[in-house]
Amino acid sequence: EDKVVQSPLSLVVHEGDTVTLNCSYEVTNFRSLLWYKQEKKAPTFLFMLTSSGIEKKSGRLSSILDKKELFSILNITATQTGDSAVYLCAQNTDKLIFGTGTRLQVFP
Amino acid sequence: GAGVSQSPSNKVTEKGKDVELRCDPISGHTALYWYRQSLGQGLEFLIYFQGNSAPDKSGLPSDRFSAERTGGSVSTLTIQRTQQEDSAVYLCASSPSEVGSYEQYFGPGTRLTVT
Structure with a gap:
């Protein structure tokens, strides 16, 4: 059974710090890997990664995929309190298989 | 509408009753998904x-x-015939076309509480 593992489970930082969130996956019928940010109920889409080694960037957030080693990282630079959320990684086959998430708390 | 909508937003029901949750996907999206998220x-x-x-x-x-x-x-x-273990947030998502090829857009969810 496909499994997605995220680490760390939780992270507490101060504003301005840089954080790296990890996601490893097991592949069968892999199509893409997705990152979501969940603050309240609905996860909001961040990135979809399909190719190895190509960094996707959006403001202070960036992500990259390594299909050989089966992992992805999500980087957030110069963190702000508004970045506090649960960050979910999901392997996209014909459905999304989610990891349990990393809970990030950013304090002033 | 611009996004995925779900109704009701909250539902409290007694154990043993039936419930129906609704999802309206983004217009034109052919793929639709249901997920459940229990507390924690x-x-x-x-x-x-x-x-x-x-x-x-x-x-x-x-x-x-x-x-x-x-x-x-x-x-x-x-x-x-709802059971207490059915209590969770039920999320619906849609994507534009072929399953697995596009990002999924989530609705706000329905919080179901079974008492």
């Missing part, structure tokens, strides 16, 4: 639709759960 847990896949057909029902936790989609648009998730 990750998202759990329940079922997806490509058009009106549901090729993968493997995530439905028991035969008390069923879902349908009509007209390639609205979907309903029905839970019969």
Whole structure:
């Protein structure tokens, strides 16, 4: 059974710090890997990664995929309190298989 | 509408009653997904639709759960004889076309509480 593992489970930082969130996956019928940010109920889409080694960037957030080693990282630079959320990684086959998430708390 | 909508936003029901949850996907999106998120847990896949057909029902936790989609648009998730362990947030998502090729856009969810 496909499994997605995220680490760390939780992270507490101060504003301005840089954080790296990890996601490893097991592949069968892999199509893409997705990152979501969940603050309240609905996860909001961040990135979809399909190719190895190509960094996707959006403001202070960036992500990259390594299909050989089966992992992805999500980087957030110069963190702000508004970045506090649960960050979910999901392997996209014909459905999304989610990891349990990393809970990030950013304090002033 | 601009995004995925779900109704009701909150539902409190007594154990043993049936409930029906509704999802309106983004207009034109052919793929629709249902997930469940229990307190402190990750998202759990329940079922997806490509058009009106549901090729993968493997995530439905028991035969008390069923879902349908009509007209390639609205979907309903029905839970019969609800149990306390059914309490969770039920999230619906849609994506534009071929299942697995596009990001999924989530609705705000329905929080179900079974007393």
